[in-house]
Amino acid sequence: MSAELIVDARNATGESPVWQAEENALYWVDIPAGRLHRWQLDGQTDCWQADEMLACIARSEAGHWLGAQESGLFKLRPQADGRLAAEKLIGVEHARPSMRFNDGRCDRQGRFWASSMPTAMGAEAVGALYRYDGQNPNDLSVLAPQLEDLVVPNGLAFSPDGRTLxxxxxxxxxxxxxxxDYDIDSGTPHNRRLFVDMNDHPGRPDGAAVDSHGCYWICAIDAGLVLRFTPQGKLDRALPVPVKKPTMCAFGGPRLDTLFVTSIRPQGIDLADQPLAGGVFALNPGVQGLLEAKARA
Structure with a gap:
């Protein structure tokens, strides 16, 4: 089962792929470049430039994009001149200087979750997970962390019924x-437990998605694989991609049966063995995914 290159994007850090069924299009970001990308089924590609690093995105119910940037959450609107117009919704006070947002997505009810990490990926556990409800945004001036003591939080996903984070x-x-366990009424995670110890598997856990059977797909960065775990935490599938650092996966396509995968193009090293690093790939996983919920922002 081979991976098809759909865009030789050469992203420094491609992340946060999101399928838009209304447009038959895949959107994703290049974090350090601060760019929002779009690929359409007819092969057309577009790109918009933000003023800050752009880590993760979700489409809102109102039609704009919600994006986590360095200084907070923003409403983002692509412009005809290639700019990404930004309206700040709420700020963030990171635990340390030189931090940014990383992984993120909406829960099934439309709350937006995003995690933070040190820009240089240090070993200090100052990363956190934040929730933005999209309601009464003026009640708080900054986002409040919901989970802390994390180093590089990633792999955020929700079960089909929304009751597992x-x-x-x-x-x-x-x-x-x-x-x-996830309280869908309050948007509160509790009863934390080990699901998979990736020290027992190839690669490190990066971005993830859940399919219609409730299985958890995660990019195994440094191993060039996308791994599928059952709801019981058992590895039952491993799909290769032609790059060492896949970053995040998302289901899409007209039947939601394509698994799109973004990747990293490392700087300053010989890429002769992986010339497609930083590209976006399409896999046929043999299962269907779920539409992403729209943000309430």
């Missing part, structure tokens, strides 16, 4: 994936 920590000192 998955979260990983990609840092080499951890390499763990947890599951939480």
């Amino acid at each position: 998955y979260l990983s920590d990609s840092h080499p000192s951890r390499q763990l994936i947890w599951a939480f």
Whole structure:
């Protein structure tokens, strides 16, 4: 089962792929470049430039994009001149200087979750997971962390019924994936437990998605694989991609049966063995995914 290159994007850090069924299009970001990208089924590509690094995105019910940037959450609107117009919704006070947002997505009710990490990916556990409800935004001036003591939080996903939250920590000192019971009324995770110890598998856990059967797909960065775990945490599938650092996966296509995968193009190293690093790929996983919920912002 081979991976098809759909865009030789050469992203420094491609992340946060989101399928838009209304447009038959895949959107994703290049974090350090601060760019929002779009690929359409007819092969057309577009790109818009933000003023800050752009880590993760979700489409809102109102039609704009919600994006987590360095200084907070923003309403984002692509412009005809290639700019990404930004309206700040709420700020963030990171635990340390030189931090940014990383992974993120909406829960099934439309709350937006985003995690933070040190820009240089240090080993200090100052990362956190934040929730933005999209209601009464003026009640708080900054986002409040919901989970802390994380190094490089990643792999955020929700079960089909929304009652399980998955979260990983990609840092080499951890390499763990947890599951939480999730209160869909309050948007509160609890009963944290180990779901998968990625120290027992190839690669480190990066971005993830859940399919219609409730299985958890996670990019195994440094191993060039996308792994599928059952709801019981058992590995039952491993799909290769032609790059060492896949970052995040998302289901899309007209039947939601394509798994799109973004990747990293490392700087300053010989890429002769992986010339497609930083590209976006399409896999045929043999299962269908779920539409992403729209943000309430």
